[in-house]
Amino acid sequence: MKxxxxxAGMIGMHIARELIDERRDVVLVEKDPEAARRASDALDCMVINEDGSRPETLRKAGAxxxxxxxxxxxxxxxNIVACGLVAAESSSVKTLARVENSFxxxxxxxxxxxxxLHVIINPASATADAVAHIVDEGFAEDVIPLHDGRLQLRTVAAASVPAFVGKTLREAKAGAGGGVLVAGVVRGRGMVVPGGEFEVEPSDILYLLGTPATLDAFLGQVEGVKSAAKRVLIIGATSIGERLVERFLDRSKSGFLGRIFGRKRLVTVLESSAEDxxxxxxxxxxxxxxxxDSSEEGVLEGAGIGKADLVVCATESxxxxxMTAQLAKELGAKKAVAITLNDRYMSVGSRLEVDxxxxxxxxxxxxxxxTVRRANIKTIHGxxxxxxxxxxxxxxxxSRVSGLSLREIDLPxxxxxxxVMQGDEMIVPSGSTILNGSDVIGLVSRKKSIAGLERVFGDQRGV
Known part of the structure; x- marks a missing residue:
């Protein structure tokens, strides 16, 4: 796939790197000479230092x-002009534009x-949707709800699960009754996609996948993930902050958030710019x-941050x-979310009180x-x-894989x-598990194997 x-900004570079890791043929066009040089040094792909909105540049890139x-x-x-030029040149090329203007x-x-334009992605709207989804699903430390809460991915220290330590995953799975799957193991600074003969060490961090009931029975119950949030404080009247207000005010009228928030919920925005x-x-x-100015002493307290059920920090920094989300928790906020531009802070998230x-x-x-992946493979957790x-x-x-057992499918x-989700039933699969039409299959994969999954499931659609 070309x-x-x-x-070649933050998002363009990241997407290019991901697609290269998935063995795609990538051509990157960047107008700024310094940004183009950095991209050329960092990426194993063709980089063209020209204006991407010019027809001759697009022809050179083979768009x-x-x-x-x-x-x-x-x-x-x-972005819109470039997509229009490409679409006018070839009807077979699918176009995607990043746009900030909600219009x-x-x-x-x-x-x-x-x-x-075939696809439009608005970063602010997509981010606000992600936050609203987290609130909709609820919060719980080290618990990632999937499929409307029917599945959970929990992070636990191996030392806290004696039944796993010193055993192979095949042995541990049998001891857990077969309903718990080790989806990944963090060892040292890396991630291992484990097989049945992988042996768990006390210092490992385990990602365990199962139904909430199965995981509760095995690990103990987690505090309820859904809680009322009648007072919401959004810090920053940015484009993301504005989209968040739109989501929360709209959802207060109907749907699950409306039920947990109630009709008398108060949404407050704290903003340093009088004009904004x-x-x-x-x-x-x-x-x-x-x-x-939320950085000034006493301003956050005056805005009622300690009484807030939910604080979302959405400034440009x-x-x-x-830091403000962490402070919000220390000042008494029940839940706090921080918007970041990149993944720089993800590795320290578990050491913070931020939800x-x-x-x-x-x-x-x-x-x-x-959108781009041929099989419409959907990432549900990175x-x-x-x-x-x-x-x-x-x-x-x-599908060509419908009716086949997993051992008959040539996975990368x-x-x-x-x-495997069959209706509302979640199955921890074995080699004899047969895939049927309408089943949903979840896979743990390294990015370099995604192209291989496309070859196997290339006629599928995402969930």
């Missing part, structure tokens, strides 16, 4: 021969086609806006967001990769410790089948 990308054209610069106009996200399918504060106050009826770190880069990358992902897809009734080396 993919042409314009824009009309690509399967996907990704416009990921920081300019909405450049473009609201375009109808017919209007998008007129612009030559007035802008967001005019945009949303019923929103409380406080003008103040990721370091400030992380969730949401990376804009990670959210956008997941959305782009899910392990920050290494280049490992938990992915899933749905088996079609006419190092891929672990984590679960």
């Amino acid at each position: 993919v042409v990308i314009i824009g 009309s021969d690509a399967e996907w054209f990704l416009a990921l610069t920081g300019s909405d106009e450049v 473009y996200s609201s375009l109808s399918a017919a209007q998008r086609r007129a612009f030559g 504060g007035k802008r967001i106050a005019r945009a949303f009826q019923g929103l409380e806006v406080i003008h103040g 990721q370091a400030f967001n992380v 969730a770190l949401v990376s804009v880069k990670g959210v956008v990358a997941a959305a782009v990769l899910e 392990f920050y410790e290494d280049d490992v992902e938990l992915v899933e897809l749905r088996i079609d009734s006419g 080396k190092g891929v672990l089948v984590a679960f």
Whole structure:
């Protein structure tokens, strides 16, 4: 698969690196000479130091021969113009544009086609959706809910699970009754996708996958992950902050968040810029806006941070967001979320009291990769410790793998089948497990094996 990308910024570089790791043919176009030089030094792909919105540059990159054209610069106009030029040159190329202006996200399918756009991704909207999803699913330390809470991925120290230490996973699985799967093991600074003969050491960190009931029976019950949040404080009237207000005010009227928040919930935005504060106050009826610099002593306390059920730190500074979310917990906030630009702080998240770190880069990358992958393989969890992902897809009734047992399917080396969902039933699979149409299969895979999964499940669609 050939993919042409314009824009070697944080997101463009990350997407290019991910696709290269998945063995794609990537061409990267970057206008800025210094950024192009850094990309050329860091990536094993062709880098063109020219303006990606010029027809001659797109021809040099071979955009009309690509399967996907990704416009990921920081300019909405450049991205949309470039996609239009590529679509006019070739009807077979699928285009994706990163856009910040919510106007473009609201375009109808017919209007998008007129612009030559197949897919639009708005980073602020995608990030706000990710935060709302976390709140919707609920919070619990070291617990990642999947499939509307029907599955859980829990992180535990191996030393706290004596039944696993010193045993192979095959032996440990038998002792756990077969309902718990070790989806990954953190050993040292790396991640291991374990096989049945892998032996657990006391210093390992285990990712255990199973139903909540099975994991509760094996590990003990976790505190309830859903809790009321009637007072929400958003720090920063940024584009992400604005989208969060939109999500929370909308969901307070209906749906699960409406039920847990109630009708009398108070949403407050704390913003240091008087102009931005007035802008967001005019945009949303019923929103409380406080003008103040949250870095100044006493401002957070005055905004009621200690009484908040949920605090989301969404300023432009990721370091400030992380520190303020930590401070919010220390001052008494029940739950705190920090928005980060990249994955820099993910490795220290477990050592903080912050309930969730949401990376804009990670959210956008997941959305782009899910779109581009041939089998529409959906990433449901990325392990920050290494280049490992938990992915899933749905088996079609006419698929070439439908009716086959797992041992009959030629999976890439190092891929672990984590679960099979048959209706509402979760199965911890064995080699004799047969895949049927409409089953959802979850797999733990290194990124370099994703292309191999596409070859096996290439006619599938994501969940």
